[in-house]
Amino acid sequence: MALPDPGEQARRFIKVREAHRSEVQQDYVELIADLVAEQGEARVTDLAERFGVTTATVANTLARLKRDGLVEDRPYRSLSLTAAGVAMADASRRRHDIVIGFLLRLGVSPAVAELDAEGLEHHLSAETLRAMEAFRG
Amino acid sequence: MALPDPGEQARRFIKVREAHRSEVQQDYVELIADLVAEQGEARVTDLAERFGVTTATVANTLARLKRDGLVEDRPYRSLSLTAAGVAMADASRRRHDIVIGFLLRLGVSPAVAELDAEGLEHHLSAETLRAMEAFRG
DNA sequence: AAGCAAAGTTAGCCTTGGCTAAATCCTGTC
DNA sequence: GACAGGATTTAGCCAAGGCTAACTTTGCTT
Numbered sequence: 001m002a003l004p005d006p007g008e009q010a011r012r013f014i015k016v017r018e019a020h021r022s023e024v025q026q027d028y029v030e031l032i033a034d035l036v037a038e039q040g041e042a043r044v045t046d047l048a049e050r051f052g053v054t055t056a057t058v059a060n061t062l063a064r065l066k067r068d069g070l071v072e073d074r075p076y077r078s079l080s081l082t083a084a085g086v087a088m089a090d091a092s093r094r095r096h097d098i099v100i101g102f103l104l105r106l107g108v109s110p111a112v113a114e115l116d117a118e119g120l121e122h123h124l125s126a127e128t129l130r131a132m133e134a135f136r137g
Numbered sequence: 138m139a140l141p142d143p144g145e146q147a148r149r150f151i152k153v154r155e156a157h158r159s160e161v162q163q164d165y166v167e168l169i170a171d172l173v174a175e176q177g178e179a180r181v182t183d184l185a186e187r188f189g190v191t192t193a194t195v196a197n198t199l200a201r202l203k204r205d206g207l208v209e210d211r212p213y214r215s216l217s218l219t220a221a222g223v224a225m226a227d228a229s230r231r232r233h234d235i236v237i238g239f240l241l242r243l244g245v246s247p248a249v250a251e252l253d254a255e256g257l258e259h260h261l262s263a264e265t266l267r268a269m270e271a272f273r274g
Numbered sequence: 275a276a277g278c279a280a281a282g283t284t285a286g287c288c289t290t291g292g293c294t295a296a297a298t299c300c301t302g303t304c
Numbered sequence: 305g306a307c308a309g310g311a312t313t314t315a316g317c318c319a320a321g322g323c324t325a326a327c328t329t330t331g332c333t334t
Contacts, residue, residue: 003175004251010189013164016256017322020157024291027150038140044312050140052147057292059313064290076299076312103265106272112264114141119153123256127249128240135243154292161321181282194322196283201320213282213329 016123023122024061026092027051029070032079033089041078095121095129102132153260160259161198163229164188166207169216170226178215232258232266239269 003009031050035042044062048055062079065071070085081089099121103113124132140146168187172179181199185192199216202208207222218226236258240250261269 003171006183006186009187012252012255013187014189015252019256021290034140045310046143049143050146050150052151053291054293055312056294056314060291063313103268106265106268108265108268112262115149115152116260116262116265118149119156119260120257123253123260125249125253128243128245128253131240131243131245158320182280190321191323192282193284193324197321 019122025065025068025070026088026122027118028061028065029081029085029089030092030096032071032081033086033093036080042080043078047079092121095124098129098133099124102135105135105137107137156259162202162205162207163225163259164255165198165202166218166222166226167229167233169208169218170223170230173217179217180215184216229258232261235266235270236261239272242272242274 004012028047031047032042035046039046044055044058048058051058062071065085066073069082070088072080072082074080096117099117100113103117104110108116141149165184168184169179172183176183181192181195185195188195199208202222203210206219207225209217209219211217233254236254237250240254241247245253
């Protein structure tokens with residue numbers, strides 16, 4: 001078990017740190033899209049309840065999403081996504097579904113599949129996602 | 138595709154945030170253990186190079202690891218782990234190897250397996266790890 | 275044994291993403 | 305049409321984990 005080349009190893013960790021930076025954004029746009037689809041609107045209170053944080057934290061995070069052009073800036077209005085936000089939400093949802101389906105076929109229980117998918121889905125390369133899609137029990 | 142129960146969904150996101158908090162610590166103890174095993178010692182410069190950060194960042198992070206009783210506090214000396222640090226490193230390495238082996242059997246290329254494993258390994262429940270161990274091409 | 279280069283540490287800054295408390299806005303009810 | 309209460313935002317705090325720049329320690333070389 002030789003150690004990897006230092007530069008190669010660094011590239012891996014840098015990749016993980018990059019993934020972390022967009023994780024929260026992806027989770028937010030995905031949940032906003034889901035709420036709009038299911039309930040017609042997404043409110044700050046809903047996000048706070050479902051993420052398990054305070055509404056102040058949601059407001060803080062939304063400010064970054066607005067700054068980055070993912071969420072419409074309409075204070076005191078129901079949340080909605082920009083075109084870029086919708087695109088990110090679609091990609092996130094698709095990936096989320098692939099991971100869930102894969103874990104279920106692997107024999108993981110539904111509850112645990114949903115639990116693990118939430119953390120897993122942000123750290124999968126295109127190649128691994130394809131392998132998961134191709135996998136049939 | 139109904140939305141999950143709000144409390145259930147919150148528990149998932151809280152779990153991911155908890156995992157994030159120990160990720161860096163696990164990566165550090167694992168790399169320190171590997172370096173000691175392969176090279177006889179682990180130096181701050183090695184960690185910085187392999188994580189892709191500055192030595193100042195490593196020193197900063199090591200201060201937290203020392204505070205938390207995972208790394209021996211011996212300034213200007215080669216790094217070594219406490220008993221707790223060794224235990225965490227062993228668990229991390231075992232999990233890392235399970236994930237790598239699983240991805241390879243799934244058909245993912247070695248380079249991508251190493252890349253994805255680095256992000257993946259911190260978000261797997263015991264059940265999913267068992268399923269990955271049991272999986273044979 | 276001195277000096278210098280490399281290694282390590284410290285100081286001070288930034289962003290992210292949590293929090294509480296307080297202020298502000300909106301809305302339904304009377 | 306006022307107002308109470310719920311929803312939202314703002315202000316100010318904190319820790320983690322990045323950075324640069326400056327300083328200290330170590331250890332090699334001569």
